[in-house]
Amino acid sequence: MNKLKLTAKQLVETIVEGIQEKKGTDIAILDLTELDNTICQYFVICNGDSNTQVDAVANSVIDYVNKNIGDKPNHSEGFSNAEWILLDYFDVVVHVFQREQRSFYNLEGLWADAKRTEIKNLF
Template sequence: MTDKQQAKATKALVNAVVEGIQEKKGKNITVLDMTGIENTITSYFVICDGDSNVHVDTIADSVEDYVRKKLEDKPLHVEGKSNAEWVLIDYMDVVVHVFQRPIRSFYNLEGLWADAGRKDLADLF
C-alpha cells in the first residue's frame, strides 16, 4: 500500500470511528492529528466522552461494531472495559479514547498533545 493509500484508509477509519461514536451519542468528539509530530506511535487519537460507565461501554462497543461492519477491521487491543471509566481501542494508526468526563478532564490528552492538529466534531474531514 502506498503512503497515499494508507493515509486515505486511515482517514476512512477515523470517519468510521466518529460515526460509531455518534451512533451512541458520544459527546465532545475531538480528533488529534499526530502525523506532524515525530516519534508518535499512532497517526490519530479520537477522543470523546460519555455520561456513565454504561454509556462509555456502549460507545466503545458501537465503535468496534461500526468499524467491523463498515471496514471489516478489528482493533489490535481494547483496554479498560472492566470499569469503563476510560476505554482505549487501538487500531494502530488510530487510537480511540472513550472517557467519562471527569476522567477525560483529569488526563487532559488534548493538553498533553497540544502540538497535534486538533479538529472538533464540526471540523472533521
C-alpha cells in the same frame, strides 16, 4: 468480509460515525501525523456520561468499524470499569472517557502540538 484497504483518515471517519451512533459527545480528533515519535497517526477522543454509555460507545465503535470496514482493534482495555476505554487500531487510537477522567488525564493538553478537529454533536 474482506478487510478493505483504507487510509487512517477513512478509519477515523468510520470511528466517529460509530461514536455518534451511541451519542458520544465532545468528539475531538488529534492529527499526530506532523509530530515526531508518535505511536499512531490519530487519536479520536470522546465522552460518555456514565459507565454504561462509555461501554456502549466503545462497543458501537467496535461493531461499526467491523461491519463497515471489516477491521477489529488490535488491542482494547478499560472495559472492566468503563471510565476510560482505549481501542487501538494501529494507525488510530480511540479514547472513550467519562468526563472527569478526560479532564484529569488531559490528553489534548499532552498532545497540544497536534492539529485538533472538533466534531459537532448531532443531537
